[in-house]
Amino acid sequence: MITTALLFFPLVVGLLLFLLKGETVKKVALGASIVEFLLGVVAFVNFNKGNGLPQYELNIPWIKSLGINFHIGMDGISLLLVGLTTFLLPLIILAANRNSYKNPTNLYALMLLMQFGLIGVFTAQDAFLFYIFWEVALIPIYFIALLWGGEQKVKITFKFFIYTLAGSLLMLVGLIYVYFQTPAPHSFSLTSLYELELTNGTQSWLFWLFFFAFAIKMPVFPFHSWLADTYTDAPTPGTMLLSGIMSKMGVYGAIRLLLPIVPQGIMEWGPLAITLAIIGVLYASLMAMYQKDYKRLIAYSSAAHVGLIAAGVFSLTHNGMVGGVIQMVAHGISAFGLFYVVDILVNRTGSRDLDKLGGIRVVAPNYATAFLIILLASIALPLTSGFVGEFLLMAGIYEYNSWLAFFGGLTTILGAVYMLKSYQKAVLGDKTEISDKFHDLVLQEKIILIPVILAIFILGVYPKPFIEIAEPAVKNLFSLMSITIK
Amino acid sequence: MKALLLVSGLGFLGILSEILNFKKFIYKLSIVGLLAAIVVTFLEWDNPTPAYFNNMVYFDNLAISFIAVLLITGLLWFLMAESIFENDGLQSDKSTLVLFSIVGAVCMVAYNNITMLFIGIEILSICMYVLAGSKKESLGSNESAMKYFLMGAFATGFLLMGIAFIYGASASFDVMEIKAYMSNSPQNIELVYTGIILLAIGLAFKISAVPFHFWAPDVYEGAPIQVTALMSTIVKTAAIAAFYKLFTVSFGSQEIVWSTTLSYIAALSVLIGNIIAVFQSNVKRMLAYSGISHAGYLLLAILANNAAGGTALTYYTLAYSVATIAAFTVVANVASVKGSSDFTSFEGLGKKNKLITISVIVSMMSLAGIPPFAGFFGKYFLFTSYLENHSINLVIIGLIGSAISIYYYFRLIVNLFKGESDEVIPLSLTSKIVLIIAIILTVAMGIFPEIMNGGW
Numbered sequence: 001m002i003t004t005a006l007l008f009f010p011l012v013v014g015l016l017l018f019l020l021k022g023e024t025v026k027k028v029a030l031g032a033s034i035v036e037f038l039l040g041v042v043a044f045v046n047f048n049k050g051n052g053l054p055q056y057e058l059n060i061p062w063i064k065s066l067g068i069n070f071h072i073g074m075d076g077i078s079l080l081l082v083g084l085t086t087f088l089l090p091l092i093i094l095a096a097n098r099n100s101y102k103n104p105t106n107l108y109a110l111m112l113l114m115q116f117g118l119i120g121v122f123t124a125q126d127a128f129l130f131y132i133f134w135e136v137a138l139i140p141i142y143f144i145a146l147l148w149g150g151e152q153k154v155k156i157t158f159k160f161f162i163y164t165l166a167g168s169l170l171m172l173v174g175l176i177y178v179y180f181q182t183p184a185p186h187s188f189s190l191t192s193l194y195e196l197e198l199t200n201g202t203q204s205w206l207f208w209l210f211f212f213a214f215a216i217k218m219p220v221f222p223f224h225s226w227l228a229d230t231y232t233d234a235p236t237p238g239t240m241l242l243s244g245i246m247s248k249m250g251v252y253g254a255i256r257l258l259l260p261i262v263p264q265g266i267m268e269w270g271p272l273a274i275t276l277a278i279i280g281v282l283y284a285s286l287m288a289m290y291q292k293d294y295k296r297l298i299a300y301s302s303a304a305h306v307g308l309i310a311a312g313v314f315s316l317t318h319n320g321m322v323g324g325v326i327q328m329v330a331h332g333i334s335a336f337g338l339f340y341v342v343d344i345l346v347n348r349t350g351s352r353d354l355d356k357l358g359g360i361r362v363v364a365p366n367y368a369t370a371f372l373i374i375l376l377a378s379i380a381l382p383l384t385s386g387f388v389g390e391f392l393l394m395a396g397i398y399e400y401n402s403w404l405a406f407f408g409g410l411t412t413i414l415g416a417v418y419m420l421k422s423y424q425k426a427v428l429g430d431k432t433e434i435s436d437k438f439h440d441l442v443l444q445e446k447i448i449l450i451p452v453i454l455a456i457f458i459l460g461v462y463p464k465p466f467i468e469i470a471e472p473a474v475k476n477l478f479s480l481m482s483i484t485i486k
Numbered sequence: 487m488k489a490l491l492l493v494s495g496l497g498f499l500g501i502l503s504e505i506l507n508f509k510k511f512i513y514k515l516s517i518v519g520l521l522a523a524i525v526v527t528f529l530e531w532d533n534p535t536p537a538y539f540n541n542m543v544y545f546d547n548l549a550i551s552f553i554a555v556l557l558i559t560g561l562l563w564f565l566m567a568e569s570i571f572e573n574d575g576l577q578s579d580k581s582t583l584v585l586f587s588i589v590g591a592v593c594m595v596a597y598n599n600i601t602m603l604f605i606g607i608e609i610l611s612i613c614m615y616v617l618a619g620s621k622k623e624s625l626g627s628n629e630s631a632m633k634y635f636l637m638g639a640f641a642t643g644f645l646l647m648g649i650a651f652i653y654g655a656s657a658s659f660d661v662m663e664i665k666a667y668m669s670n671s672p673q674n675i676e677l678v679y680t681g682i683i684l685l686a687i688g689l690a691f692k693i694s695a696v697p698f699h700f701w702a703p704d705v706y707e708g709a710p711i712q713v714t715a716l717m718s719t720i721v722k723t724a725a726i727a728a729f730y731k732l733f734t735v736s737f738g739s740q741e742i743v744w745s746t747t748l749s750y751i752a753a754l755s756v757l758i759g760n761i762i763a764v765f766q767s768n769v770k771r772m773l774a775y776s777g778i779s780h781a782g783y784l785l786l787a788i789l790a791n792n793a794a795g796g797t798a799l800t801y802y803t804l805a806y807s808v809a810t811i812a813a814f815t816v817v818a819n820v821a822s823v824k825g826s827s828d829f830t831s832f833e834g835l836g837k838k839n840k841l842i843t844i845s846v847i848v849s850m851m852s853l854a855g856i857p858p859f860a861g862f863f864g865k866y867f868l869f870t871s872y873l874e875n876h877s878i879n880l881v882i883i884g885l886i887g888s889a890i891s892i893y894y895y896f897r898l899i900v901n902l903f904k905g906e907s908d909e910v911i912p913l914s915l916t917s918k919i920v921l922i923i924a925i926i927l928t929v930a931m932g933i934f935p936e937i938m939n940g941g942w
Contacts, residue, residue: 063935065794066870135857147903154900165856165892169885173878180873 002043003056003072006082007119009036010089014112017105026097029108033090036115040086047079049468052476054078054125062129067179067187071125076473077255077325080466081122081248084332087455088244089115091448095340096237098444099347101148111237114140118245122252127175128188130256134168134213137249141234141241148235160230163223167216171253174209178261194260194480200268207265210258211273217250218306220273221280228287231299236343239295243302244336248328251309255321259313260480270314274400277311278407280304285414289421294345294352297422298338301378304411305331311408312393316481318474320396325470327389330377330459334386337374337452341367344445345426348438354425359432364440368427370449375423377456379416385459388467487538487545488530489523489553490592493585496520500582509578513564513571516581520561520588527553537598541660544598551800552595552727559719559807560588562923565916566815567712569822570620580620584716587613591724595731600649600659603728607645607692610724611638614717618709630708637691637701645688651681664736672740682743685732686751692725695781696754706774711821714770715814718777719807726784730799733788741791748789749880755782756887763894769817769827772894773810776853779887780806783868786880790872798867805860805931809849812924815917816842816849823911832898834907842911843902845921850895852928855888860931867935 013032017025048055054073062070074082093111101107117137124130138161146157175188182192198206216223231239259266266273281304288300309327312320344367345360346352361368373384380386390412398405441449459466496519503512527550536545545553563584571577586609593606615638619631653659655677656667672678687698694702706714733744759779766772784802787795817827819842824831836843852861865888869881913921931937 065797065936066867132857135862139851139856146900154904158896158900161896162889162892166889169889173882173885176869176873176881177878179870 001056001058002039002046003074003123004058006036006039006043006086007072007116007123009039010112010119011116014109014116017109017112021105025105025108026093029112030090030093030097032112033086033093033115037086037090040083043074043079044083047074047076047469049076050472052076052472052474057125059125066128067182067185067189068128069126069189070129071189072120072123072129073125074123075476076469076471077252078122078473079469080325080329081245081252082119084248084329085115085118085122085245087451088240088332088336091336091340091451092237092240092244094444094448095240095343096235099236099343101235103147107144107148107237110140110144111241114144114241118249121249125190126188127179127190127193127257130253131168131172131175134171134249134253135165137246138164138168141238141246144238144241145230145234148238150233152229152233156226156229156233160226163216163226167213167223170209171213171257174206177206177209190256190260193257196261198262198264200264203262203265204268207258207262207269210253210262211269214250214253214258215273215276217253218247218310219250219280219303220277220307220310221283222276224280224284224303227303228296228299231302232293232296236339239299240336240339243299243339244332247302247306248332251306251313251324251328254310254313255324255477259316260477263481266314266316266481270316274311274314274397274404277307277314278404281307281311281408281411282414285411285418289414289418292354294342294354294357294422294426295339296352297354297418298335298342301338301415301419302331302335304415305335305378308390308393308408308411311404312396315396315400317396317399318478319392319399321474321477322467322470323389323392323394323396325474326459326463326466327386327393329466330385330389330456333452333455333459334374334378337449337456338378340448340452341371341374344441349434350437351434354422357426357434358429359435360427360438361429362431363435363438366441366446367438370441370453371427372423373453373456375419377460379419380412383457383460385456387460388463487533487543489527489557490543490589490596492519492523492526493557493592494589497582497585497589500578500585504578509575512578512581513568516585517561517564520557520564524554524557524561527557541662542599542602543593543596544661545596548731548796548800549596551797552723552803553592555723555800555804555807556588556591556595556720558804559723559811560584562808562811562920563712563716563719566715566811566818566920568914568916569818570710570712576620580617583613583617587617587716588720591720594724595727597728597731598661600652600661600664600732603732604645604649606724606728608642610721611642614638614713614721617713617716618705620713621710624708624710626708627710628708630705633701634705634709637705641688641691641698643688644684644691648681648684648686648688651677651684655681661731661736665738668737669739678740679743682737682740683747686744686747689725689729689732690751693722693729693781693784694778695751695785696758696778697751699755699759699778699781702778703771703774706777707768707770711770711814711818711827714774715811715818718773718814719810722777722781722784723803723807726781726787726799726803730788730796734791734795738791745789745791748785752782752785752789753880753883755779755785756884757782760887760890764890766894767828767830769813769829769832769898772829772898773813773817776891776894777810779891780853782887783865783884786868786872786884789876789880790868790874792871792874794867794871794874798864798871801860801867801931801935801937802864805852805864805928808924808927809852809861812845812849812921812928813853815920815924816845819911819913819917823909829897829901832901834902834905835909835911836902837906838908838910841913841918841921845925846902847899848925848928850899854892854895856892858929858932860928860935863932863935
């Protein structure tokens with residue numbers, strides 16, 4: 001029941017918003033997203049932590065002749081990601097409020113529709129439904145980037161769209177293939193797909209069909225080329241949605257479909273996938289070091305973090321998997337925070353160029369502190385949200401292969417280097433002409449940053465409830481893969 | 487059956503209106519008549535005695551689904567084409583021709599005898615030849631009619647020859663008797679094979695599949711835009727339904743003869759249609775080539791050679807027709823203001839034209855096969871029906887084609903948001919109704935994809 005409400009509420013409000021005009025739109029959108037967040041809280045409170053199977057299920061036939069059910073529900077992993085989505089959306093809407101976008105009605109409506117698609121992806125228990133939501137989530141973000149993007153928007157959004165759609169078409173082929181392997185009458189339900197025992201040869205090529213789709217979405221090296229342009233060119237709310245939530249779709253898809261359906265394929269190709277992920281991590285970190293554009297720098301750092309999550313998940317260790325799930329939530333929050341503080345910077349100074357910034361802390365100490373906390377969370381300092389996830393991830397990768405862990409660990413160091421360096425350049429330093437343009441946080445900005453900082457500390461200091469939610473689902477996943485947990 | 491009579495009656499009413507001088511009502515009468523025909527068609531669902539006229543026509547549920555598709559498309563077409571029924575003294579001629587072409591189309595989906603199929607094709611085609619040339623003063627329209635007629639005449643020749651060969655071998659025109667003949671290791675096998683291939687060529691002309699597609703872009707471009715909309719929806723639906731029935735029922739047991747040929751035709755149509763569409767600068771031509779690629783997808787249902795293929799076909803033709811009519815409605819309105827239907831005419835229209843923008847987005851995404859719109863499920867049903875008993879190769883080609891098609895369909899969407907323009911394209915009431923119905927249908931068919939299985 002609660003899953004249904006969580007799923008359809010943003011859709012209904014989003015469609016209604018198209019009919020409204022003016023200031024009320026913002027208020028309705030914000031109100032709806034807060035109600036949605038409260039629904040998410042209710043789901044958290046009532047969740048049975050001991051159970052690794054999906055809860056709050058709804059299962060009704062949709063396309064009977066093809067064995068497709070409208071089956072939604074949440075296990076721990078879904079719940080955490082749904083929670084992340086409902087937590088971030090009010091903040092993103094509030095953050096978008098400040099910039100005066102033309103046609104705001106459509107922007108807010110599209111954001112809510114995006115939430116509908118994302119929650120659909122995270123709750124679908126039927127592979128066909130998963131695919132539908134996978135695509136549905138793509139459409140609003142495409143239009144957000146196309147309509148409110150920067151100068152290169154047409155070309156860049158096109159590349160983004162073609163890239164991701166090509167990936168998902170491959171996934172569709174894979175899904176149709178496994179569908180025909182289920183005993184007649186065929187079914188798309190995840191449980192029946194999990195029960196399949198495919199031959200090693202089949203799993204070997206099926207792995208790639210699924211992997212491409214998820215690798216493009218994450219993105220993993222060498223499918224990352226759409227990322228930096230799209231993140232930079234999209235309007236800030238779009239970038240927040242992309243890096244905060246949508247980049248998790250790829251990892252989530254890998255956890256939900258790739259691992260349990262083709263475990264032998266993972267055994268065969270996992271080493272390659274994990275190596276690609278680590279290469280991507282290093283590549284993105286190095287790229288981030290040489291960026292002058294602040295938004296681009298964060299885009300690359302985001303890619304590095306998601307790459308590490310992918311590596312942890314593909315390590316197939318308990319620690320790596322739990323760490324991956326926790327880090328998805330933590331990274332979503334810190335990525336949102338980083339893009340937001342940079343957005344404030346860009347808005348006040350009119351520049352994203354690191355060389356031209358500086359001397360902000362002198363005039364805006366609160367801003368500088370908030371920025372620093374979010375930044376430290378992003379580079380995984382202990383007691384911040386980034387630490388727990390990244391630590392577990394590294395532990396998992398280390399159990400898998402110490403060399404890969406070494407190279408993956410470099411990203412933490414590199415991350416600290418480029419993040420602190422950029423902070424030093426942009427925020428610290430003596431008073432400059434930039435400082436005159438700057439003023440400290442206003443009320444609305446505080447309202448956004450305080451929950452983010454609170455979340456960073458809660459996750460960092462007391463991550464136990466979140467780990468407890470994730471663990472049974474991860475265990476269930478491993479039992480589906482029928483391999484022993486290391 | 488009643489729908490067939492009703493629409494024929496409407497056609498005659500059109501002729502009478504010329505004599506009895508009530509021409510100005512004929513447009514509204516046609517719309518009301520088509521609405522009534524749709525209702526009557528649905529009432530005939532699960533008809534206990536489907537055969538009429540000594541087995542010449544047969545109204546089973548599949549035929550009724552196709553008739554419903556044709557009539558809904560026809561109704562939407564009448565609404566979108568209001569402007570060609572202006573008081574120019576010829577409106578009764580035009581409405582009569584269109585109504586008779588629908589009659590021909592209904593014969594083509596409900597035939598049970600190949601002569602009836604031939605009669606249906608000819609009724610439809612002759613009306614279309616005249617309609618293509620209905621803009622008498624336009625050179626393009628004349629060229630279009632001439633080309634269409636010449637090519638159509640060729641196709642008719644092939645068809646007739648094929649029918650003669652099949653008759654020569656089986657000594658029957660009846661679809662069921664031919665089926666019985668084909669299933670029991672037929673004599674005169676060379677006559678049968680030649681006949682089947684000739685029929686396939688004739689019908690491939692009608693659905694404009696590669697390599698029998700050369701007429702389509704020129705004819706589409708030259709003909710009045712409303713007639714083009716009619717050609718790319720009703721003609722294609724009727725031809726593919728006829729194709730499906732003939733090949734899966736009558737020749738189903740001889741699959742080995744035609745499946746390889748048709749597979750190549752399907753693959754080539756999908757690839758060539760999509761690739762050439764990428765390079766078009768005119769939206770009408772782009773839609774013509776996209777129509778060629780859709781012919782390729784539709785052929786998959788015939789290649790599937792099973793009942794699921796027929797259901798998939800009804801769904802796909804409705805999804806395709808509705809989206810195409812919406813696209814042509816927009817193109818017609820934009821072209822009438824801007825004077826051309828090039829991609830550049832659409833630049834910047836996304837600002838002030840909400841309905842046009844939403845229609846373009848929905849119809850293009852549906853044609854490109856992006857969920858949750860109807861076009862996606864259409865393709866999906868086609869692919870699964872084909873995969874029930876075939877390998878995945880053609881489906882992969884289909885998916886590659888889909889990926890290419892996104893480029894040119896999205897080009898139209900992107901153009902709406904390119905550049906600055908405050909131009910408002912005025913839409914007539916009927917155009918608005920068509921667009922709204924098309925959007926609702928395209929979305930609703932996506933949410934309730936079982937609509938064609940009687941799953942409502």
